[in-house]
Amino acid sequence: MSFRPAGFRPAVVGYAVALVFALSSSVVFAQEAKPAAAATAAQPAAAASAEQAKPGEATAAVKPGDAAAGAGKAAACGACHGMDGNSSDAQYPKLAGQQESYIVRQLTSFKSGKRQNPIMLGMATPLSEQDMHDIGAYFASKASLPGVADQALVERGEQLYRQGDTTKGVPACMACHSIDGRGNPGAAYPQLTSQHAQYIEATLKSWHDGTTWGDDAHAQIMPGIAKKLDAKDIAAVASYIEGLHAAEGASGAAAAK
Missing domain, CATH: 1.10.760.10 (Cytochrome c-like domain)
Structure with missing residues (x-):
């Protein structure tokens, strides 16, 4: 093990745990065209989206995280955690090299409210499980400085x-x-x-x-x-x-x- 000594580090003042993740993925839906009367041909977009996302429909199986896909989904994380997961502000944790599974676990906890943080609740809520795996894979692929x-x-x-x-x-x-x-x-x-x-x-x-x-x-x-x-x-x-x-x-x- 190697250590790099430094001078005295000032005492910690306060505690802010803020992992900032943002969803920048897009979901594309396709459906077959159906004959419709001219009066109902122009269906509102909101109604169309609701019809496509019917309760009980099967969802795609979650795959192992894709670091390339995660790069886009984690783009906003750089503001706090550094673009490569090495945060320059010590109040925000380094995510570089962290395990994909651990990042997914924490995001899931933020989303459910088990781990409470106002910022992360808002950021994690719209993430799908696949998004979380992709983001985790992206940071896991980086080296911690x-x-x-x-x-x-x-x-x-x-x-x-x-x-x-x-x-x-x-x-x-x-x-x-x-x-x-x-x-x-x-x-x-x-x-x-x-x-x-x-x-x-x-x-x-x-x-x-x-x-x-x-x-x-x-x-x-x-x-x-x-x-x-x-x-x-x-x-x-x-x-x-x-x-x-x-x-x-x-x-x-x-x-x-």
Whole structure:
């Protein structure tokens, strides 16, 4: 594992979780022409659309995400998350390299209201499941740019990430998120590597204070762990995660600090 130390990072002020996704896909309908009397030949567009979208009609099966299609659908995300998923504003998370399945899960949670955010509710609501997969595939195809860690916080942050803290009942972060922070797609654990410390810290504090993003087993994992961390622990592990990235030439293998 490789780390890039930096000077002191200012404390996080506030927490804004705003993933901004926009639907820019088009759905084309075709139907056979039907004989009609001249008086009813010009049917209003709204009525035609309603007739085409009859309840109970079979919908197309969801396919694996298409990154090319997702590029257009995620175009508006660049304002907050960067065009390639590497946000320049630390209050917005990096999405580059994040797993398609995890992005779909979060969008679904925003759409259903399980994960609450006024902006994302509006953005996720019009998205179809296929749109979500395409957007997820687009960001998953991008590379997350390495971040930096505060050298003063690395020792404690490394302990928590790699070993946990048995005295507090805190497991090692890498047990779920992998030694290099790439996560575990099969188990639905997200990528953390190089994520902004400010975003990680704000999210952990939110979980510490009781926020949850659902009622399933996965939704209960992090709030329970975060409650056992104090403010200094949260700052340390968040900084460590920002500096966490695969060393150049490591070829996927973890390199030691």
